[in-house]
Amino acid sequence: MKNIIVFAGSNSKNSINKKLAVLAASKLQGTAFSILDLNDYSLPLFGVDHEAEHGYPQNAKKFNESLDNTDGIILSLAEHNGSYSVAFKNLIDWLSRIDKQVWKNKPMLLMATSPGGRGGASVLEAAKTRFPYLGGNIVASFSLPFFDKNFSEEKIMEEQLYQDFLKSVEKLEAAL
Secondary structure, eight states, X not given: OEEEEEEXXXXXXXXXXXXXXXXXXHTOSSEEEEEOOGGGGOOXXXXXXXXXXXXXXXXXXXXXXXXHTOSEEEEEEOOBTTBOOHHHHHHHHHHHHHOSOTTTXXXXXXXXXXXXXXXXXXXXXXXXXXXXXXXXXXXXXXXXXXXXXXXXSSOBSSHHHHHHHXXXXXXXXXXX
């Protein structure tokens, strides 16, 4: 059985992006998953001076090992001022020092959601542009607008969005 990792690009304890990522994983048919939380991988602020003095932080090594040992990735990105959250960007900065191919060419379902009507579209576009340079193999993407109106623990409430969501999950599973 394939095994994937599921996480949000957020350190919010009540991350709506984590909820979306977990919902996607729950729709997989023949794939096991592990949920990662950025709060479990606390990292110092990246800097070359810190790296030279202390090396790679243990939590960056642990997260990198999770990426090494997975068959695929579900990631839903929080959007902060049109870009990645600070916690997520810092993680990528550390991971890219360990391995420039951060995502290791593993099949990835890339998503974003927000309370607003764009559903994290800006951060999703930024990631879709940048991740391929970091070993990102994005096989599907999905954006959920108006999280509070469209999300429930079992499904996406708006039917067309839900069908698009399920197709994205299916594309990931087919690529594993």
